[in-house]
Amino acid sequence: xxxxxxxxxxxxxxxxxxxxxxxxxxxxxxxxxxxxxxxxxxxxxxxxxxxxxxxxxxxxxxxxxxxxxxxxxxxxxxxxxxxxxxxxxxxxxxxxxxxxxxxxxxxxxxxxxxxxxxxxxxxxxxxxxxxxxxxxxxxxxxxxxxxxxxxxxxxxxxxxxxxxxxxxxxxxxxxxxxxxxxxxxxxxxxxxxxxxxxxxxxxxxxxxxxxxxxxxxxxxxxxxxxxxxxxxxxxxxxxxxxxxxxxxxxxxxxxxxxxxxxxxxxxxxxxxxxxxxxxxxxxxxxxxxxxxxxxxxxxxxxxxxxxxxxxxxxxxxxxxxxxxxxxxxxxxxxxxxxxxxxxxxxxxxxxxxxxxxxx
Amino acid sequence: xxxxxxxxxxxxxxxxxxxxxxxxxxxxxxxxxxxxxxxxxxxxxxxxxxxxxxxxxxxxxxxxxxxxxxxxxxxxxxxxxxxxxxxxxxxxxxxxxxxxxxxxxxxxxxxxxxxxxxxxxxxxxxxxxxxxxxxxxxxxxxxxxxxxxxxxxxxxxxxxxxxxxxxxxxxxxxxxxxxxxxxxxxxxxxxxxxxxxxxxxxxxxxxxxxxxxxxxxxxxxxxxxxxxxxxxxxxxxxxxxxxxxxxxxxxxxxxxxxxxxxxxxxxxxxxxxxxxxxxxxxxxxxxxxxxxxxxxxxxxxxxxxxxxxxxxxxxxxxxxxxxxxxxxxxxxxxxxxxxxxxxxxxxxxxxxxxxxxxxxxxxxxxxxx
Numbered sequence: 040x041x042x043x044x045x046x047x048x049x050x051x052x053x054x055x056x057x058x059x060x061x062x063x064x065x066x067x068x069x070x071x072x073x074x075x076x077x078x079x080x081x082x083x084x085x086x087x088x089x090x091x092x093x094x095x096x097x098x099x100x101x102x103x104x105x106x107x108x109x110x111x112x113x114x115x116x117x118x119x120x121x122x123x124x125x126x127x128x129x130x131x132x133x134x135x136x137x138x139x140x141x142x143x144x145x146x147x148x149x150x151x152x153x154x155x156x157x158x159x160x161x162x163x164x165x166x167x168x169x170x171x172x173x174x175x176x177x178x179x180x181x182x183x184x185x186x187x188x189x190x191x192x193x194x195x196x197x198x199x200x201x202x203x204x205x206x207x208x209x210x211x212x213x214x215x216x217x218x219x220x221x222x223x224x225x226x227x228x229x230x231x232x233x234x235x236x237x238x239x240x241x242x243x244x245x246x247x248x249x250x251x252x253x254x255x256x257x258x259x260x261x262x263x264x265x266x267x268x269x270x271x272x273x274x275x276x277x278x279x280x281x282x283x284x285x286x287x288x289x290x291x292x293x294x295x296x297x298x299x300x301x302x303x304x305x306x307x308x309x310x311x312x313x314x315x316x317x318x319x320x321x322x323x324x325x326x327x328x329x330x331x332x333x334x335x336x337x338x339x340x341x342x343x344x345x346x347x348x349x350x351x352x353x354x355x356x357x358x359x360x361x362x363x364x365x366x367x368x369x370x371x372x373x374x375x376x377x378x379x380x381x382x383x384x385x386x387x388x389x390x391x392x393x394x395x396x397x398x
Numbered sequence: 399x400x401x402x403x404x405x406x407x408x409x410x411x412x413x414x415x416x417x418x419x420x421x422x423x424x425x426x427x428x429x430x431x432x433x434x435x436x437x438x439x440x441x442x443x444x445x446x447x448x449x450x451x452x453x454x455x456x457x458x459x460x461x462x463x464x465x466x467x468x469x470x471x472x473x474x475x476x477x478x479x480x481x482x483x484x485x486x487x488x489x490x491x492x493x494x495x496x497x498x499x500x501x502x503x504x505x506x507x508x509x510x511x512x513x514x515x516x517x518x519x520x521x522x523x524x525x526x527x528x529x530x531x532x533x534x535x536x537x538x539x540x541x542x543x544x545x546x547x548x549x550x551x552x553x554x555x556x557x558x559x560x561x562x563x564x565x566x567x568x569x570x571x572x573x574x575x576x577x578x579x580x581x582x583x584x585x586x587x588x589x590x591x592x593x594x595x596x597x598x599x600x601x602x603x604x605x606x607x608x609x610x611x612x613x614x615x616x617x618x619x620x621x622x623x624x625x626x627x628x629x630x631x632x633x634x635x636x637x638x639x640x641x642x643x644x645x646x647x648x649x650x651x652x653x654x655x656x657x658x659x660x661x662x663x664x665x666x667x668x669x670x671x672x673x674x675x676x677x678x679x680x681x682x683x684x685x686x687x688x689x690x691x692x693x694x695x696x697x698x699x700x701x702x703x704x705x706x707x708x709x710x711x712x713x714x715x716x717x718x719x720x721x722x723x724x725x726x727x728x729x730x731x732x733x734x735x736x737x738x739x740x741x742x743x744x745x746x747x748x749x750x751x752x753x754x755x756x757x758x759x760x761x762x763x764x765x766x767x
Contacts, residue, residue, distance in 0.1 A: 096589035096590065096591065096592075097560070097589055196679070210680040211453070211680070212680050213680070240452035240453055240616060240681075241452070241616065241617075241618070241657060241660040241661055242452060242656060242657065242660045242676070242677040243452075243680060244660065244662075245660040245662075245674055245676045245677075246676055246677075246678075248662075249676060267589065267590060268662070269590075269664040270661070270662030270663060270664045271662050272664070273662065273663065273664050273665055273666040273668075273669045274662050274666075274669050293666050294666055294667075297664070297665055297666050297667075307591060308590060308591065309664065310594075311590045311591045311593065311594040312590055312594070312619070312664055313594070313597070313619040313620055313622060313623035314619060314663065314664065315618065315619045315622060315646065315658070315661055315663060316663045316665065316668055319622065319623065322598050322601065323594035323597055323598055323623065324594070325591050325592070325593075325594030325595045325598065326591035326594075327595075329559050329561060329562065329592070330559070330589070
C-alpha cells in the first residue's frame with residue numbers, strides 16, 4: 040500500500056516504517072545549460088514482497104529515482120536530498136563504501152541492456168562468482184556450485200556448459216536471464232528492474248516476465264519495475280506510480296490506476312496506446328505536444344501545457360500554482376487542481392469513449 | 399486523390415543471402431546467412447502492409463532489399479512497372495523518388511551538421527526537382543504539414559526532441575510525393591504519447607497522398623492500428639499473410655498465435671484471465687536454420703513431418719496464405735478464445751459482414767471488462 044507520509048503519521052501510531060520508504064527525494068544535476076531538476080519531491084512507500092511499477096515517458100525521472108535508491112546518482116555528479124529508508128536503514132546519508140556493501144546484497148538492479156552489467160571479457164560464471172565473493176566469505180568451489188544452481192534456476196539450458204561462456208556467445212534473452220541470476224545471487228531484499236524487457240521480442244519478454252514473477256514468489260523479493268509499457272505493468276504490478284516531469288502525478292494500486300485513473304496525464308497515456316483487446320479506433324487520441332524540458336519546467340502544473348482540461352480550473356491556477364499530490368480515495372493519490380468530481384467525470388467520459396469502441 | 403487502388407509493388411521470390419567467411423589470412427566463404435529466403439508480396443496505392451516478426455526474422459533486410467539499399471541475391475522486385483532488382487545504382491536514381499524510407503532511430507537518421515531545411519530539401523537537390531515557388535517554400539510547407547514549426551528551418555537536429563526528429567524524417571520521405579514509403583520500426587524509439595501522434599500523422603498522409611506503406615515493426619498492436627494487410631516473418635520466410643481483421647481474429651499459424659498471445663494487454667482484469675502460449679527459447683541462428691519448417695524447434699504443434707518437409711506458403715482461403723503442415727483449426731482458435739488464450743476484438747469495422755466460411759469461421763470472443 041502506498042500512502043503520503045504526513046497522513047501515515049496521523050493515521051498510524053506504530054513508529055515502524057514500511058520496508059521501503061522514500062521521503063521527499065529530489066535529485067538535480069548541474070549542466071552547462073542550467074540546473075536539471077531530474078526528480079522533485081518524490082515520496083512513496085512500498086511493503087515487503089510487493090511489486091511497484093514506476094511508469095513514465097523518457098525524461099520523467101523514473102530511472103533517476105531508481106539510481107538514487109541504488110546510490111548511483113552522487114557518483115554521476117547529482118545532488119540528492121531527502122531520505123531513502125530501506126528496511127529500517129537510511130541510505131542517502133551513508134558513505135559511498137557503505138552503500139556499495141548494500142548494493143548487490145541488500146538491493147540489486149537489472150537493466151534494459153544486459154551488456155551494461157556483464158563484462159564482455161569475462162566468462163559469465165566467473166562474473167557471478169565474483170558477485171558472490173564480493174559480499175560473502177565462502178570458498179570458490181562453493182560459489183561456483185551456487186552459480187550453477189542459479190543459472191539452472193533462471194532457465195539457462197545446458198547450464199554446465201554455458202557457465203563458461205562469454206556474454207557474446209549468448210542470445211539477448213539468455214543474457215537477460217544471466218543478469219537476473221547475477222542480481223539475485225545474494226538474495227537481495229529489493230530488486231529494481233529498469234525497463235527489463237524493452238529490448239526483447241514479445242515472445243522472450245513473456246518468458247522474462249514469467250521468470251521475474253516466479254523468482255519473486257520464491258525469494259520473497261520486493262520489486263520496483265521501471266517501465267513505459269502499461270501492458271506489462273498490468274501484468275505484474277501491485278501498485279503503480281505515474282511520473283511526469285520529475286514528479287509523481289498519480290499513485291495507486293494497479294486496479295485503481297487502470298479502472299479509475301484521475302490525472303489527465305494517466306488518462307492520456309491510456310488513450311495513446313493501441314490496444315489489441317479493443318475494437319480498432321479510426322484514430323488514436325494521443326496527448327498533444329511534447330514532454331517539457333527538465334531545465335525549464337512549467338511553474339505551475341508540469342503537465343499543464345499538454346493538458347486538455349486546465350482551462351476548467353478557476354483563476355488559471357494550473358499555470359501558476361504547483362498542485363500537491365493529495366489523496367482522493369484510499370490507496371489513491373493524484374496531483375491535479377481539478378476538483379475530484381470533475382476529474383472522475385472526465386475519467387469516466389474518456390474511458391467510456393475508449394471502451395465504447397469495444398461494444 | 400480518390401483514384402482506384404492499383405498495384406505499385408510486386409515482390410516475387412526475393413532472396414537476400416549474406417556470405418559467412420572463414421577467419422584467417424585468406425577468408426573463404428564457408429556458408430550463407432539466408433536473411434530473406436524467398437518472400438513474395440504485393441502492395442497497392444493507399445495500402446499498408448505490416449511486416450512483423452521478431453529480431454532476426456529478416457524483416458528489416460527484406461525492407462531494405464526491396465528499396466535496393468541491399469543488393470538482393472535473387473528474385474524480382476517490380477516497382478510501378480519497372481523491374482528494379484538488377485538495375486545499376488545509376489539507373490536506380492530516377493526511380494528512387496518513387497520509393498522512400500523512414501528509419502527507426504531518429505537520432506542517427508539525420509545528419510547533425512545539416513540544418514532541418516537542408517535535410518528536408520535534400521531530395522529536391524539530389525533529384526534536381528525545382529518545385530513551383532522554390533525549394534524553401536516547399537520545405538516549409540512540408541514542415542507545416544508534418545507538424546513542425548516552419549520558422550525552425552535553420553535549426554539543427556539536436557535542437558529537436560525524438561518525436562520532432564522523426565517528423566523531420568517523415569517530411570524528408572514524403573518530399574517528392576513517393577508512391578511507396580518503407581517504414582522500418584518508425585515508432586518503436588518513441589514515447590507512447592508521441593508514438594500515437596506519429597501513427598495518426600502517417601495515416602493522414604496516406605489518405606492525402608495515396609501513399610503505400612510497407613510498415614516493418616515488431617509491435618503487433620501498433621501494426622494493427624495502421625495496416626490493411628499483415629505478413630508474419632520468421633527466419634527469412636513469410637509464414638502467414640492475410641488481411642488485418644483475419645490475422646488478428648483467426649490466425650492459422652502457431653507462430654502467429656503465440657505472438658498474439660504474448661502481447662500484454664493494458665488491463666489487469668483481462669491479463670489475469672489470459673493463459674499465454676509462452677514459446678521456449680529464442681529464434682534459432684539463421685546460419686544454421688532447422689531442417690523442414692523453420693519454426694518447428696519452438697512450435698507446440700510440431701510433429702515428425704515438420705522436420706523433413708518444408709511447408710509451402712499455401713492459399714488456404716481467399717487472401718489468406720499460411721505455411722504450416724498443421725495449422726491451428728478454427729475450432730481450436732474458438733476454444734482458445736473461450737479459454738482466454740487469445741484476445742479477439744469483438745468486432746472490427748473492416749471485418750467482412752458475414753464471416754468467411756470454412757477455416758475463418760470463429761465464434762465471437764467473450765465480452766471484455
